[in-house]
Amino acid sequence: MTSVPHRFTLLQRLLHWLMAACIVAMLFIGAGMVSTVAPKYLPLVSLHKTLGVILLGLVVIRLALRLYYPAPPLPADLPWPMKLAAKLSHQALYGLMIVMPLLGVSMLWAADYPVVLYGGVQIPALLPQSDRLHTLLWNAHFYLAFAFFALVLLHLAAALFHALIRRDGVFETISPLPLRDEAAAAE
C-alpha cells in the first residue's frame, strides 16, 4: 500500500454518491414544497426534514473519513487556478452540507414549530422563538439553497470536464465503478 492513494476509499465513494443523490433530491423537494398548496406538501415537508437530519449525520461521518484518509492528489499538470477552484468549491460544498441542515432545523425552532420527523421522531427545541432569528435563518436557508444548487451544477460540470475532456483520472478517483486496470487485475 502506497502512502499516496490514487482514489478515495470505497466507503468514501459510496458515501459521495449516496449523499449526492440525497442532496439533489433535497434541493428539488425543498423548491417544490414551498411552491405548492397541494396535499403532497405535507409528505414533502416530512421527507425534507427527515432526509435533512440523516444528511447531517452522514456529513459528519464523511468529514471524519476525509480527515483520516489522505485525498488523492490532483494531476500535477492541472493549472493552478483550476486547483484553487477545486479546493474552494469542495470547501464550500462541505460547508453547505453542514450548515444547511443546521439552518433548517434552527429556523423551525425559532418559529416554535415542533420538529417531527418521519415516524413521529421529535427533536427537542434548542432555540427559543424569535422573529428576527427566524427571518435570518429562513433567508439563509432559502438563498443558500440556490447557491448550493449552483455549486452542485458547477461540480457536475467540472466532473464531466475531467471525465470527458481532460481525461486526467480525476473523475476516476471518486467513480463508484472499479477502474479498468483494477478490474483487469482482479481477473
Add this chain to the structure above:
Amino acid sequence: MNPLRNPGRSGLGSLALIAAVLGGGAAAFAYTTGWLSPQRLTPDKMVEALTPPGGVPPGHRKNHAKGICFTGVFEANGNGATLSRAKVFEPGRHSALGRFNLGTPNPDAADATVRVRGMGLLIAAADGQEWRMAMISPPVFPASTPQAFHSLLLATASKDPGAMKAFASANPEFAAFADWAKTAPWTGSYAEEPYNSLNSFIFTDGTGVEHAVRWSLVPAAQPVPVSQADLEKRGADFLEQEIRERVRTAGPQRWTMVVTVADPGDPTADPSKIWPQGRRTVSVGTLVVQRIEPERDGPCRDINFDPTVLPPGISVSDDPFPAARSSVYRKSYDLRTAEAKDYPRTEAAKP
C-alpha cells in the same frame, strides 16, 4: 471498455453534453420552483389573493389578522381515547393556549363588519406533544377545494359587479355558506360562538383502527342574537373588550369538544359538505378559557396555529385543505416575522 476513455469522442461533443446536462438540471429546478408554471397555485398567490387592494398594515397574520390571546386548560374526560390514542385525550388537564380572531386580513377591522369568527388553539400534553388547530364559526366552508377558495378570494376582491355571481354559479357549494352568512344570528361575544374544525382528520385508536372525524367546540354560554346594526354601535373592538370583561367578572368560559365520526361514504374530502344528521358524536372534554391577554406581547402572538401540527393518534385525511392551510400559514408566518419591526409590540406603541 470504459466509454469515458473512448478517445473517439470529440471535444465539441463533450462540451455540448456538459452544456445539456447543466441546462437540463437548471431547467428542471426552475420547473420545480414553479417559475415556469404560472398556473400553479402557490402559497404566495394565496397570500396575494388574501391581501385587499389597498394593502394591510405589515407585521400581522395575512388572514384572521385581528385577534386576542387566551390561556386555559383542556379537561379531557377520557372518552376520546376510544377514537384516538393521542395523549391529549387521556383523562386529565392539558394546557391550552389560543386566540380568538376575526376572519379578515385587516387587523384594524371593526368587529361588527366581520362575519366569520375563529379560534386558534394549541393543546399540549405533558410530554410536549402538540395538537394545533384553527377553527371557525360557520358550520360549512365556502369552497370545496383550495383552488375554489382562491377563486372566491379573487371574486370577492374583484371590481367586476358580476364576479361573485359568476363564482357562485360555477361553485354551487357556496350556497350553503352564503345562506349561513345571510341568515345565522350574530352574537355579541366570542364566548357564545361555536368553533368548528370543518376539515376532516383521521383519529387512530390504540388498536390501530382509524376513524374519520370532524370536531366542534360547542359553547356553554347561551348565544344571544344581536342584530349587526346593534353591534355596529358597540365600537370597533367590542369583542375583545367583551371577552376580557366576561372572563374577569363571570370567570372561566367553557366549550365542550364534540367529535363527530363519519359513516363510510361521508364526504371527508370536502369541508363545504355537512355530514348527514345522526352521525355518532363523542364529547371528549371541555376547553376552559381562564385568562385573556392582548395579542401584542401575548402568548399566542408568535404561534402559527398550523392545523397539521398533530400528535401521534391524529393525522390528516383526504381533505386537501389542511395541507393547503399549512403551506399558506407558513408563508404568512415567514412574512409577518420578517415584518416584525412593523408590528405594534407594546401598548405604548399603539397610537
